[in-house]
Amino acid sequence: MKYESGLQNVYVIISDKRSDYEDIKSTINAGMLKKHKTIFNSLDGYQHDKDIIISDGLNHSITIGKDICEDVGVGKEYRGSAAYVVYDYEDITYMYCEHIYARKTHTPACILETDNYIVREECENDLEELYRLYDTLSDCSFIEPLYEAEREKEFLSAYISNMYGFFDYGLWLVFDKKTGELVGRMGIENRSIDGVNCQELGYLVGRKYQRRGIAYEVCSKIVEYAREYLYIDRLYACIHKDNIPSINFINKMKFKLYAKDIDDMDIYVRQLDENK
Known part of the structure; x- marks a missing residue:
C-alpha cells in the first residue's frame, strides 16, 4: 500500500x-x-x-x-x-x-507514515472495514462501540467537517503498508480537563493485530506530529482505572499520572515542549 x-x-x-x-x-x-x-x-x-x-x-x-x-x-x-x-x-x-x-x-488526507504503517483521515467508504475492526473488540468493555450505520454516517460527516476541517486533527485510520489492511484507529481528540479544552491521545488496535508494537510505533509518530506540526505542547490520555494493558502502554509512552480515579478514569499527561 x-x-x-x-x-x-x-x-x-x-x-x-x-x-x-x-x-x-x-x-x-x-x-x-x-x-x-x-x-x-x-x-x-x-x-x-x-x-x-x-x-x-x-x-x-x-x-x-x-x-x-x-x-x-x-x-x-x-x-x-x-x-x-x-x-x-x-x-x-x-x-x-x-x-x-x-x-x-473531499478526500481523506494522509497524516503520516511510519516504517510499516500509513495513517490517514477517515471517509465514508471506510465504514464497512471499520465495523469489522470494532467487531473484533466487541468483548472489550473499555471501548465505546460505533453507532448503527445511518447514524454513524451522519456522525462521520459532521466529524470530517468539524474536527478535520476546523482543528486539523482527530481520530485517524491506521493501515498496514504491506497488506493494505486496516489495523487500528488512533489520533488526537479534544477533551475538557479542569475546564480547559485539551488534546487527548487515543488508540485502538484490532484484536488479531495486537502485541505487534503497532500502537507504540504509530503513537510515537503521532506525538511527534502533534509537537512539530500542530504545535501542541502537551497531550493527555484518559484511561479507565482497571484497563491495565492501556495503563502499561501509556507509561511506556512516557506519560505521567495527572489525576487519579475521576469517575473511574485516571488521567495521564505528557509534556511535549521540553522548554516548559
Missing part, C-alpha cells in the same frame, strides 16, 4: 510590489520541500481538481473570479473569499497544502 497525493501544483498569487516579495517566495518554496511545483503570479495551466490557489488578495493584475477561486488567503490584510486563511507565510507548508487539497476534493 502506497499513498499517492492527487495534488499537483500550488499556485501562489501575491503582490510583487512588496519589498519582501523574494523572501516570501523563498519561504514558501522551502515549506514545499520540493514535493509540489509552486507557480507564482500566473494561472497558466491551472486545473481545479488537481491544483490549489493561495492568494494575499493584493495582486489585482491577475483575476481570480467565479470559475477560478482562491483556496487559501494569506496575511492579516487578506479580505478575499477563501475558505481558509493563514496569517504567516511560514504556515504554508507541503503538509498544509495537502490538507487543503483534501478539504477541497
Whole structure:
C-alpha cells in the first residue's frame, strides 16, 4: 500500500510590489520541500481538481473570479473569499497544502507514515472495514462501540467537517503498508480537563493485530506530529482505572499520572515542549 497525493501544483498569487516579495517566495518554496511545483503570479495551466490557489488578495493584475477561486488567503490584510486563511507565510507548508487539497476534493488526507504503517483521515467508504475492526473488540468493555450505520454516517460527516476541517486533527485510520489492511484507529481528540479544552491521545488496535508494537510505533509518530506540526505542547490520555494493558502502554509512552480515579478514569499527561 502506497499513498499517492492527487495534488499537483500550488499556485501562489501575491503582490510583487512588496519589498519582501523574494523572501516570501523563498519561504514558501522551502515549506514545499520540493514535493509540489509552486507557480507564482500566473494561472497558466491551472486545473481545479488537481491544483490549489493561495492568494494575499493584493495582486489585482491577475483575476481570480467565479470559475477560478482562491483556496487559501494569506496575511492579516487578506479580505478575499477563501475558505481558509493563514496569517504567516511560514504556515504554508507541503503538509498544509495537502490538507487543503483534501478539504477541497473531499478526500481523506494522509497524516503520516511510519516504517510499516500509513495513517490517514477517515471517509465514508471506510465504514464497512471499520465495523469489522470494532467487531473484533466487541468483548472489550473499555471501548465505546460505533453507532448503527445511518447514524454513524451522519456522525462521520459532521466529524470530517468539524474536527478535520476546523482543528486539523482527530481520530485517524491506521493501515498496514504491506497488506493494505486496516489495523487500528488512533489520533488526537479534544477533551475538557479542569475546564480547559485539551488534546487527548487515543488508540485502538484490532484484536488479531495486537502485541505487534503497532500502537507504540504509530503513537510515537503521532506525538511527534502533534509537537512539530500542530504545535501542541502537551497531550493527555484518559484511561479507565482497571484497563491495565492501556495503563502499561501509556507509561511506556512516557506519560505521567495527572489525576487519579475521576469517575473511574485516571488521567495521564505528557509534556511535549521540553522548554516548559
